[in-house]
Amino acid sequence: MRSIAGALLLLAFVPASIAQDKDKGTESATANPIIVTVRQMEERYSKNLIGAAEEMPPAKYSYKPTPEQITFAHLVMHIAQSNNALCAAIAGEPARETKLSETDSKEALTKALQDSFTYCEQVLAKADDSALGQAAVLSGGRTTTRGAALVHLSADWADHYSAAAMYLRLNDLLPPTAKKPAEK
Numbered sequence: 001m002r003s004i005a006g007a008l009l010l011l012a013f014v015p016a017s018i019a020q021d022k023d024k025g026t027e028s029a030t031a032n033p034i035i036v037t038v039r040q041m042e043e044r045y046s047k048n049l050i051g052a053a054e055e056m057p058p059a060k061y062s063y064k065p066t067p068e069q070i071t072f073a074h075l076v077m078h079i080a081q082s083n084n085a086l087c088a089a090i091a092g093e094p095a096r097e098t099k100l101s102e103t104d105s106k107e108a109l110t111k112a113l114q115d116s117f118t119y120c121e122q123v124l125a126k127a128d129d130s131a132l133g134q135a136a137v138l139s140g141g142r143t144t145t146r147g148a149a150l151v152h153l154s155a156d157w158a159d160h161y162s163a164a165a166m167y168l169r170l171n172d173l174l175p176p177t178a179k180k181p182a183e184k
Contacts, residue, residue: 032129034147038154039124045157046117049079051176052164053113058106060171072167074102076109079160083116086156087123089136089149120153 053076056063061073070078077100084096096119100112132147165175 032127034129034132034150035124035127038150039121041154041157042117042120042124045161046121048161048176049157049164050110050114050117052161052168053106053110055168055173055176056106056171061102061106061109063167063171065167065170071102072164073104073106073109075160075163075167076113077102077104079156080109080112080116082156082160083113083120083153085139086149086153087116087120089138089144090127090146090153091123092131092134092136092146095137095139 056072061076062071064071064074080100081098084098088095098112098116100109104112127146127150132145132150134146136144136146136149138144138149161175161177165177168175
Protein backbone atom coordinates (compact mmCIF):
# COMPACT_ATOMS: atom_id res chain seq x y z
CA MET A 1 0.00 0.00 0.00
CA ARG A 2 2.93 2.33 0.68
CA SER A 3 4.23 1.93 -2.88
CA ILE A 4 0.84 3.00 -4.24
CA ALA A 5 0.72 6.01 -1.93
CA GLY A 6 4.28 6.91 -2.91
CA ALA A 7 3.50 6.61 -6.60
CA LEU A 8 0.41 8.79 -6.18
CA LEU A 9 2.49 11.38 -4.37
CA LEU A 10 5.11 11.26 -7.11
CA LEU A 11 2.49 11.63 -9.82
CA ALA A 12 0.80 14.48 -7.96
CA PHE A 13 3.90 16.67 -8.22
CA VAL A 14 4.63 16.56 -11.92
CA PRO A 15 7.37 19.09 -12.56
CA ALA A 16 6.64 21.86 -15.04
CA SER A 17 9.91 21.03 -16.77
CA ILE A 18 8.29 18.06 -18.50
CA ALA A 19 5.95 20.28 -20.52
CA GLN A 20 6.57 19.59 -24.18
CA ASP A 21 6.62 22.02 -27.07
CA LYS A 22 3.19 22.35 -28.69
CA ASP A 23 4.82 23.86 -31.78
CA LYS A 24 6.43 20.50 -32.47
CA GLY A 25 3.04 18.78 -32.41
CA THR A 26 3.65 17.07 -29.08
CA GLU A 27 1.36 17.02 -26.12
CA SER A 28 1.68 19.46 -23.28
CA ALA A 29 2.16 17.93 -19.85
CA THR A 30 -0.34 20.43 -18.50
CA ALA A 31 -3.12 18.83 -20.56
CA ASN A 32 -2.39 15.29 -19.35
CA PRO A 33 0.20 15.47 -16.56
CA ILE A 34 -0.32 11.94 -15.28
CA ILE A 35 -0.25 10.16 -18.63
CA VAL A 36 2.73 12.23 -19.85
CA THR A 37 4.64 11.36 -16.69
CA VAL A 38 3.91 7.65 -16.99
CA ARG A 39 4.91 7.73 -20.67
CA GLN A 40 8.28 9.13 -19.58
CA MET A 41 8.57 6.48 -16.89
CA GLU A 42 7.74 3.77 -19.44
CA GLU A 43 10.52 4.99 -21.71
CA ARG A 44 13.08 4.79 -18.88
CA TYR A 45 11.85 1.53 -17.32
CA SER A 46 11.47 -0.29 -20.64
CA LYS A 47 15.08 0.53 -21.47
CA ASN A 48 16.30 -0.58 -18.03
CA LEU A 49 14.17 -3.72 -17.68
CA ILE A 50 14.87 -4.92 -21.21
CA GLY A 51 18.54 -4.08 -20.64
CA ALA A 52 18.55 -6.17 -17.46
CA ALA A 53 16.96 -9.11 -19.31
CA GLU A 54 19.57 -8.82 -22.04
CA GLU A 55 22.44 -8.53 -19.53
CA MET A 56 21.67 -11.77 -17.72
CA PRO A 57 23.36 -14.72 -19.47
CA PRO A 58 21.01 -17.50 -20.67
CA ALA A 59 22.51 -19.99 -18.21
CA LYS A 60 21.60 -17.67 -15.32
CA TYR A 61 17.91 -17.39 -16.22
CA SER A 62 17.30 -20.31 -13.84
CA TYR A 63 19.10 -18.48 -11.02
CA LYS A 64 17.23 -17.64 -7.83
CA PRO A 65 18.88 -16.17 -4.74
CA THR A 66 17.15 -18.53 -2.31
CA PRO A 67 14.93 -21.60 -2.74
CA GLU A 68 11.90 -19.49 -1.76
CA GLN A 69 12.45 -16.85 -4.44
CA ILE A 70 11.51 -16.95 -8.10
CA THR A 71 13.97 -17.51 -10.91
CA PHE A 72 15.19 -14.63 -13.06
CA ALA A 73 13.26 -16.21 -15.95
CA HIS A 74 10.08 -16.16 -13.86
CA LEU A 75 10.69 -12.47 -13.08
CA VAL A 76 11.02 -11.60 -16.79
CA MET A 77 7.92 -13.67 -17.60
CA HIS A 78 5.97 -11.97 -14.78
CA ILE A 79 6.94 -8.47 -15.95
CA ALA A 80 5.74 -9.22 -19.49
CA GLN A 81 2.45 -10.66 -18.24
CA SER A 82 1.92 -7.82 -15.76
CA ASN A 83 2.58 -5.18 -18.43
CA ASN A 84 0.12 -6.84 -20.80
CA ALA A 85 -2.61 -7.19 -18.17
CA LEU A 86 -2.30 -3.70 -16.69
CA CYS A 87 -1.97 -1.95 -20.05
CA ALA A 88 -5.04 -3.81 -21.31
CA ALA A 89 -6.93 -2.57 -18.23
CA ILE A 90 -5.72 0.99 -18.86
CA ALA A 91 -6.91 0.72 -22.48
CA GLY A 92 -10.25 -0.76 -21.43
CA GLU A 93 -9.46 -3.90 -23.44
CA PRO A 94 -9.68 -7.56 -22.47
CA ALA A 95 -6.46 -8.91 -21.01
CA ARG A 96 -4.03 -10.19 -23.61
CA GLU A 97 -3.31 -13.89 -23.39
CA THR A 98 0.42 -14.36 -22.88
CA LYS A 99 1.51 -17.98 -22.90
CA LEU A 100 4.93 -18.04 -21.34
CA SER A 101 6.84 -20.41 -19.13
CA GLU A 102 9.87 -19.76 -17.00
CA THR A 103 11.53 -22.59 -18.91
CA ASP A 104 11.27 -20.63 -22.17
CA SER A 105 14.55 -19.45 -23.69
CA LYS A 106 16.12 -16.13 -22.82
CA GLU A 107 15.36 -14.99 -26.37
CA ALA A 108 11.66 -15.87 -26.09
CA LEU A 109 11.28 -14.23 -22.69
CA THR A 110 13.18 -11.10 -23.71
CA LYS A 111 11.06 -10.79 -26.85
CA ALA A 112 7.87 -11.17 -24.80
CA LEU A 113 9.15 -8.43 -22.47
CA GLN A 114 9.96 -6.15 -25.41
CA ASP A 115 6.55 -6.83 -26.95
CA SER A 116 4.82 -6.03 -23.66
CA PHE A 117 6.53 -2.65 -23.48
CA THR A 118 5.65 -1.97 -27.13
CA TYR A 119 2.01 -2.70 -26.28
CA CYS A 120 2.15 -0.40 -23.25
CA GLU A 121 3.69 2.35 -25.39
CA GLN A 122 0.79 2.02 -27.85
CA VAL A 123 -1.79 2.12 -25.04
CA LEU A 124 -0.17 5.10 -23.34
CA ALA A 125 0.09 6.98 -26.65
CA LYS A 126 -3.71 6.85 -26.94
CA ALA A 127 -4.49 7.48 -23.25
CA ASP A 128 -5.36 10.77 -21.62
CA ASP A 129 -6.08 11.87 -18.09
CA SER A 130 -9.80 12.35 -18.72
CA ALA A 131 -10.31 8.54 -18.76
CA LEU A 132 -8.47 7.76 -15.51
CA GLY A 133 -11.69 7.55 -13.50
CA GLN A 134 -13.25 4.99 -15.84
CA ALA A 135 -13.66 1.41 -14.70
CA ALA A 136 -10.99 -1.15 -15.49
CA VAL A 137 -10.99 -4.90 -15.02
CA LEU A 138 -7.89 -6.54 -13.59
CA SER A 139 -6.90 -10.19 -13.50
CA GLY A 140 -9.30 -12.35 -11.59
CA GLY A 141 -12.18 -10.05 -12.52
CA ARG A 142 -11.33 -7.41 -9.92
CA THR A 143 -12.51 -3.94 -10.86
CA THR A 144 -10.72 -0.70 -10.26
CA THR A 145 -10.15 2.50 -12.23
CA ARG A 146 -7.84 3.05 -15.17
CA GLY A 147 -5.96 5.52 -12.98
CA ALA A 148 -5.37 2.89 -10.31
CA ALA A 149 -4.15 0.45 -12.96
CA LEU A 150 -1.74 3.15 -14.17
CA VAL A 151 -0.40 3.66 -10.65
CA HIS A 152 0.01 -0.11 -10.19
CA LEU A 153 1.85 -0.31 -13.52
CA SER A 154 4.36 2.39 -12.64
CA ALA A 155 4.89 1.00 -9.12
CA ASP A 156 5.42 -2.48 -10.61
CA TRP A 157 8.16 -1.19 -12.90
CA ALA A 158 10.09 0.19 -9.93
CA ASP A 159 9.61 -3.01 -7.94
CA HIS A 160 10.54 -5.25 -10.87
CA TYR A 161 13.64 -3.25 -11.74
CA SER A 162 14.91 -3.37 -8.17
CA ALA A 163 14.50 -7.15 -8.19
CA ALA A 164 16.21 -7.51 -11.58
CA ALA A 165 19.09 -5.29 -10.43
CA MET A 166 19.52 -7.42 -7.31
CA TYR A 167 19.60 -10.65 -9.36
CA LEU A 168 22.21 -9.15 -11.69
CA ARG A 169 24.43 -7.89 -8.86
CA LEU A 170 24.25 -11.26 -7.10
CA ASN A 171 25.74 -12.66 -10.31
CA ASP A 172 28.51 -10.01 -10.47
CA LEU A 173 26.76 -8.14 -13.29
CA LEU A 174 25.91 -4.46 -13.35
CA PRO A 175 22.30 -3.41 -13.88
CA PRO A 176 21.77 -0.88 -16.69
CA THR A 177 21.48 2.12 -14.35
CA ALA A 178 24.83 1.31 -12.71
CA LYS A 179 26.78 1.26 -15.95
CA LYS A 180 28.81 4.26 -16.97
CA PRO A 181 27.63 5.86 -20.21
CA ALA A 182 29.68 4.87 -23.24
CA GLU A 183 32.28 7.45 -24.13
CA LYS A 184 31.97 9.15 -27.49
